[in-house]
Amino acid sequence: MKPTDDLLHSVLARGLCARIHDAVELRRQYRLMSFCRCHALAIARHGLAALLPPQVELIHGPGCPECVLPATQVDRVIELARGHGVTLCVSDAMLRVPGAVHANLLEARAAGADIVVLDAPGDALALASAQPQREIVYLAAGFEATATATADALIQARALACPNFSVLCGHLLTPAVMRYLAADDAIGERAQLNGFLAPSHVSRVIGVAPYRSISLDFVKPVVIAGPQPVDVLQAVLMLVTQINGCRADTENQYARAVTQAGDTHAQSLVEEVFEIRESFVWRGLGRVPRSALALRPAFAQWDAERRYGFAWTESASAAAANTLTFAAYGQSGAICAPFTPFTPFTPFMPFALRPGSNASGCDGQASFRARTS
Numbered sequence: 383m384k385p386t387d388d389l390l391h392s393v394l395a396r397g398l399c400a401r402i403h404d405a406v407e408l409r410r411q412y413r414l415m416s417f418c419r420c421h422a423l424a425i426a427r428h429g430l431a432a433l434l435p436p437q438v439e440l441i442h443g444p445g446c447p448e449c450v451l452p453a454t455q456v457d458r459v460i461e462l463a464r465g466h467g468v469t470l471c472v473s474d475a476m477l478r479v480p481g482a483v484h485a486n487l488l489e490a491r492a493a494g495a496d497i498v499v500l501d502a503p504g505d506a507l508a509l510a511s512a513q514p515q516r517e518i519v520y521l522a523a524g525f526e527a528t529a530t531a532t533a534d535a536l537i538q539a540r541a542l543a544c545p546n547f548s549v550l551c552g553h554l555l556t557p558a559v560m561r562y563l564a565a566d567d568a569i570g571e572r573a574q575l576n577g578f579l580a581p582s583h584v585s586r587v588i589g590v591a592p593y594r595s596i597s598l599d600f601v602k603p604v605v606i607a608g609p610q611p612v613d614v615l616q617a618v619l620m621l622v623t624q625i626n627g628c629r630a631d632t633e634n635q636y637a638r639a640v641t642q643a644g645d646t647h648a649q650s651l652v653e654e655v656f657e658i659r660e661s662f663v664w665r666g667l668g669r670v671p672r673s674a675l676a677l678r679p680a681f682a683q684w685d686a687e688r689r690y691g692f693a694w695t696e697s698a699s700a701a702a703a704n705t706l707t708f709a710a711y712g713q714s715g716a717i718c719a720p721f722t723p724f725t726p727f728t729p730f731m732p733f734a735l736r737p738g739s740n741a742s743g744c745d746g747q748a749s750f751r752a753r754t755s
Contacts, residue, residue, distance in 0.1 A: 589644025
């Protein structure tokens with residue numbers, strides 16, 4: 383941004399903070415959960431939590447899609463890279479996510495596993511086309527915003543009849559986990575969440591409509607927020623206003639990019655390639671119904687799960703072990719920093735003040751560690 387933009391945003395932010403301070407009711411608590419990595423970065427980088435009144439608590443949700451993969455599944459990914467003679471392509475954020483038995487993919491690569499950092503599935507397909515002697519497996523870990531690129535790569539792979547390319551699908555669904563958290567018998571009710579900051583990039587794909595049932599069914603206000611700090615502050619003000627007025631609506635702060643219907647072309651690509659799993663185990667949440675995608679049978683030839691016998695499923699005991707009890711909330715030994723891949727429900731604090739911050743699995747904390755130390 384230009385210096386003039388920074389100045390303008392600073393003025394807007396100060397005005398929004400003043401309005402939030404004026405709007406909060408002293409005897410009321412506002413516990414707001416966000417789901418977007420961009421929101422986490424904006425809040426942490428700009429110290430937004432410190433600018434808000436003490437009644438407003440910002441809680442980072444389940445985590446980025448790499449971090450919520452169970453430790454046992456990370457172990458299986460590492461074993462796939464070590465034992466099947468494949469070239470595993472992963473995002474940079476995936477490298478440091480810890481397993482239960484194995485340390486992480488970064489150490490597995492140092493030990494000789496063929497692991498390549500490629501953030502785009504199209505790059506993995508290009509690598510497979512250029513080197514047909516190598517078996518290329520792309521680990522697709524992401525929310526709806528990245529599922530479109532994976533779908534496009536798989537459609538291209540089918541068109542090219544590329545036999546040495548496959549995808550290990552770990553795409554997750556945001557509205558499903560929001561619904562799970564908001565349900566009476568799920569963690570959201572025990573955590574007494576008062577509202578949700580819906581993600582920005584995901585919402586550009588899925589639109590406003592999927593969130594409306596959450597507001598209606600569970601009486602939880604939802605505001606779709608843009609990625610900038612002023613977007614987050616305005617969304618917080620909108621949530622505070624709703625809570626004060628005893629309303630539970632779905633509102634769109636990010637109207638400059640998010641429409642009611644979303645990106646229908648992207649949705650059609652995802653619908654063509656993927657189907658919804660009956661359930662998926664999230665680290666810190668346990669088994670969440672209909673919260674992840676799998677490849678349709680039409681794309682079985684490029685499905686690494688079928689090709690290598692990889693299973694995302696977990697036993698009941700393993701799923702229970704991945705469930706965070708609310709009794710652990712607030713205990714520094716059990717709760718991680720916003721950019722460490724262990725459990726959800728983390729109140730925002732400066733990284734340098736948080737235990738375990740050196741175990742980060744995300745790129746966000748590494749990017750800003752020097753600024754906060």
